[in-house]
Amino acid sequence: MDPIAASAGRQDENILIEKAKKGDFEAYGQLVERYERKIYRLARNITQSNEDAEDVLQDAFLKAYEHLDGFQGQARFYTWLVRIAVNESLMKLRKRKSDRSVSLDENIETDEEPIAREIAVWDNPEKQYSRAEMKQVLDEAITSLKPIFRVVFILRDVEELSTEETAETLGLSIAAVKSRLLRARLQLREKLTRTFKRKGDQILGYV
């Protein structure tokens, strides 16, 4: 989006928020329509479950509506909404599995050296794979990540939150966000390269 259109969009969003704060249901409905698909995707990406994602979607928009007065407008509305949805999603995760793989605060993973095994070029997979196939490849790769890496990658690289916003949302240090993002990006790169590399056109060597 160009900056002028973006700022016009934001102005118009502030009007909708002001209206919704005064109880204008239609205005809130417009905000819902604007972001519901992204919030659903976010919740599904984190929880890995359609059912949980539906619950999160509903709870997040209800909660946001109830706390709308607390939204001050310094942050983007979407970022504010994302924080609510992430918290709801994490609660689902923690409720579902009590095993330690869900813990977001463990630190052991940062001791390992980052690795890159697959060293091969690839280009424009969109041209060789259908949308559905692409979605499946990307979904499978992201599902294979541990939650502690997955959530950070989603917030930083899919939702485009800043490192600071991600740290604040997840209650992590900046260093922990950076370290997890590095590992998430490299692990996904590894998996996508395995799928997308041109056959018979590899491998330069190992690092």
Add this chain to the structure above:
Amino acid sequence: MVTCKDFLREISEFLDDRADPQLQSELKAHITQCPNCWVILDTTLKTIQVYKGMEPQELPEGVHGQLMKALEKRCAAKTKKAQPPPTAQK
């Protein structure tokens, strides 16, 4: 001297342009001389781009309707609460 190991450790910061300027330029110099690291950088960048480029899909059937119904209910409850009770109007 930046090694391949150093490069890998810093690749994320390098991509986000957050490494300190001195290191950033040393990392840049490394990829001009090291084809392996260049490929890793290129494919990491592409990995991020394909995820960024994925459009969110339509919601499953009925989910939007359910959400709006739940919101409407809550909205009605909120407006009712905001009005003074009928006895207070006398």
